[in-house]
Amino acid sequence: MEHYIKEFLTGQTITLQQMTASDLEAFVKIESEKKTLLLADDEIPFPKTFEDHSTFFQSISGKKEEFIFGIFKKSSNELIGSCGVYAINWQNSTCFVGISIGEEWQGKGYGTDTMKTLIDFIFNYISIQKIKLQVFSFNKGAIRSYEKCGFTKEGILRNELFRFGKFHDVWLFGLLREEWTPNK
Template sequence: MKQLLNHYLTGQTVQLKQMEQNNLDRFAQIENEISTLLLANDDIPFPLTAEDHSTFFNAISGKKEEFMFGIFEKETNELIGSCGVFTINWQNSTSYVGISIGDKWQNKGFGTDAMNTLTSFIFNYIHINKIKLQVFSFNSNAIRSYEKCHFIKEGILRNEIFRFGSFHDIYLFGLLREEWDKFQ
């Protein structure tokens, strides 16, 4: 039992924890990094104010259909990103996930570890059968990471996002509980 408790929301290199008010400035900084604005958000890539982030941060806290975590590096306990479970559909047992990692920690395995930890949380502690996500077709690093986490490309939304002066596709990925069970 103690071993199971030690692994709760803990990956190889990261720990997922609820963010607190004192994390808000660091959260806002990561969310306003250019890579986050261009790769993880389909809105117009314009930096948000601290008040905008505070409003979002407070709105998501306590919702029963959404769970947001800070991604903390285990060695330093530094906030390096965020991830969450969104749009839970209890009737159909589905949810969406999203993740954002600060520039300094990208392409070092932290995102993959965080996504695996989040997936484990969902399938072990929430009655969800399918996890879904969307990723921009030009975000090849994220696509590789999701595939390492056993997500499968299920569809394409053609010309769905305008970035870098042209339209791009959005890929739809999914992971079923039975698929995830095979790799555990």
């Protein structure tokens, strides 16, 4: 049991923690970066105000059907992004996950480490059978990361997203509990 307690919400390079009011400024900076606006969700990539981010930030602390974490770099305890578990369907034992990493830390393994840590949390502490996610077809780095974590491409939503003046596909990925190999 001691082994599990030491590894709880801790990856090789990151720690997942609840964000506090002191993290708001760093959170707003990351969520306002160009890459985050273009890759994080399917909304029109219009920059949000500090107040918009502050309202969201305050709302996440009270939700019991979502688990939103700050991603903190282990070596410096610096906030480098956020991730979460949402749209939990208790009847069918499924959920969605999402992740957002600041531009400065993308492509350095933090996303993969975060996703593996988040998967460990879900399959060890939530009665979930299947984790789902959506990714834009042009986000090749994220796709490679999800595949490293064991996700399988399950479907394509054709011409689902309008970015860069044209329509793009959104890929659906899933990971079943029996396909998961725990972090070692």
